[in-house]
Amino acid sequence: xxxxxxxxxxxxxxxxxxxxxxxxxxxxxxxxxxxxxxxxxxxxxxxxxxxxxxxxxxxxxxxxxxxxxxxxxxxxxxxxxxxxxxxxxxxxxxxxxxxxxxxxxxxxxxxxxxxxxxxxxxxxxxxxxxxxxxxxxxxxxxxxxxxxxxxxxxxxxxxxxxxxxxxxxxxxxxxxxxxxxxxxxxxxxxxxxxxxxxxxxxxxxxxxxxxxxxxxxxxxxxxxxxxxxxxxxxxxxxxxxxxxxxxxxxxxxxxxxxxxxxxxxxxxxxxxxxxxxxxxxxxxxxxxxxxxxxxxxxxxxxxxxxxxxxxxxxxxxxxxxxxxxxxxxxxxxxxxxxxxxxx
Numbered sequence: 374x375x376x377x378x379x380x381x382x383x384x385x386x387x388x389x390x391x392x393x394x395x396x397x398x399x400x401x402x403x404x405x406x407x408x409x410x411x412x413x414x415x416x417x418x419x420x421x422x423x424x425x426x427x428x429x430x431x432x433x434x435x436x437x438x439x440x441x442x443x444x445x446x447x448x449x450x451x452x453x454x455x456x457x458x459x460x461x462x463x464x465x466x467x468x469x470x471x472x473x474x475x476x477x478x479x480x481x482x483x484x485x486x487x488x489x490x491x492x493x494x495x496x497x498x499x500x501x502x503x504x505x506x507x508x509x510x511x512x513x514x515x516x517x518x519x520x521x522x523x524x525x526x527x528x529x530x531x532x533x534x535x536x537x538x539x540x541x542x543x544x545x546x547x548x549x550x551x552x553x554x555x556x557x558x559x560x561x562x563x564x565x566x567x568x569x570x571x572x573x574x575x576x577x578x579x580x581x582x583x584x585x586x587x588x589x590x591x592x593x594x595x596x597x598x599x600x601x602x603x604x605x606x607x608x609x610x611x612x613x614x615x616x617x618x619x620x621x622x623x624x625x626x627x628x629x630x631x632x633x634x635x636x637x638x639x640x641x642x643x644x645x646x647x648x649x650x651x652x653x654x655x656x657x658x659x660x661x662x663x664x665x666x667x668x669x670x671x672x673x674x675x676x677x678x679x680x681x682x683x684x685x686x687x688x689x690x691x692x693x694x695x696x697x698x699x700x701x702x703x704x705x706x707x708x709x710x711x712x713x714x715x716x
Contacts, residue, residue, distance in 0.1 A: 376609060379411070382454070385448075385452040386449070386475065387694075387700075388448050389444075389446075390414060390698050392446065393444045393502075394666055394691050394697060395495070397440050397497060397650075398441075399424060399427070399428060399434065399436070399652075400559075400562040400572060400573055401414060401574075402423035402562060403419075403422065403437075403571050403692050403697070404434045405417065405438050405609070406418075406419050406697050407699070408698075408699045409698060410701045410702075412474055413473065415475065416438055416471040416472075418431070418435065418468045418470055420468060421446060424558055426555050431624070432627050435470065436630055436634065436675060438631060439630060439634070440632070440638075442458065442473065442628065442632055443635040443636055444492055446458065446473065447485045447486070447489050449475065449481070449484035450481040450486040451489035452474045453481055454477070454481055455479035455482070456475055458473050458474075458589040459471065460628055460629070461624065463709045466707070470624075470628055487643070488636070488639040491643045495638055495639055495641075496642075496686060497648070497686075498683045498685070499578055499649050500647075500684060500686060501685045502679065502681030502682060505681070506613070511614065512528050514640060515641065516638050518633070518636045519617060519636065520633075522632045523629045523630075523632075524618070524629065524630050525620065525672045526615050526633070526637060527617075527618070527670075527678075528613075528614070529614040529616055534667075535611065538616075538668075538677065539588040541663055542651060542653075545657040546590040546592070548660075549653055559592075559593075562589050563594050570691060574690065575594075575595075577689060588611075589612075589651055592651075604671040613680040614678070614679060615637070615680060616674050616677050616678075617633065617674070617677075617678060618670065618673050621670055626673070627675065632692065634678075637678070645682075647682060649678070650676050650677065650679075651676070652677070654677065655674050655675060655676065681690055
């Protein structure tokens with residue numbers, strides 16, 4: 374490989390890392406670090422950013438990093454490069470979640486490349502959604518998008534399933550908000566500080582009072598009373614609801630589910646729709662078990678996605694690339710190890 378090619382590949386991988394930083398993450402924790410070496414980008418979990426109360430197993434952290442992996446793959450395809458991904462490549466270091474390598478012998482996937490413009494546009498939208506129905510053929514496209522990444526996406530259509538999800542979501546939300554440790558963790562990751570580059574900012578959340586009128590409770594991120602979006606979100610159980618899951622409940626399945634989630638979310642964005650995730654019902658063990666039982670699920674659920682039409686919300690700030698990317702000489706062959714296990 375010539376030095377010119379090396380430089381082009383390195384630039385493409387650097388742009389892929391930038392795209393990865395635009396991925397969604399639980400509470401906007403951005404729990405990742407990237408190492409660029411030659412023609413390879415390592416995606417590493419930053420265990421210091423795990424939510425110890427909400428996410429003791431690291432499941433949501435791993436889902437978040439899966440979204441970052443998918444964005445990197447999309448950016449490489451848009452730059453004209455195919456890529457190969459080895460998930461959990463280092464048995465001695467479980468913080469290394471993926472090794473993404475440029476494959477110059479293969480053609481890039483045009484379906485991935487087509488999603489690249491949506492990376493900057495994708496956002497979590499906690500506004501009220503329009504009552505318009507989402508076409509069945511578009512829902513089928515999203516189901517197929519998840520399947521292409523090994524994920525399972527199930528539309529929630531039966532009235533009894535919608536009612537069960539609403540009831541269990543309300544129960545889970547009440548249980549979580551009654552826990553002082555949960556509330557303290559939530560406060561730590563919410564802010565009205567315009568200079569903060571992580572966490573959930575008040576400009577992107579509804580102001581919370583008694584008038585939300587939600588069937589599906591949007592998580593109360595308004596911990597400082599400065600929520601800038603309208604209180605009434607009308608988060609209805611009659612909306613387009615899609616339950617994302619996987620056949621297994623282990624770290625590699627979580628990572629792949631994150632890749633599936635981001636592929637779905639970018640398709641949602643590309644077609645002019647908005648989305649917001651709900652995870653309370655899955656986070657609480659009691660409601661998670663009841664959800665699987667009452668909906669007769671074979672899969673392990675990871676996230677409920679509401680899809681519809683809504684005005685855009687303010688942009689979410691991101692950490693600087695210099696804070697999340699380490700670039701190493703290709704000839705060093707050295708990979709920094711993270712000492713913290715996610716197990």
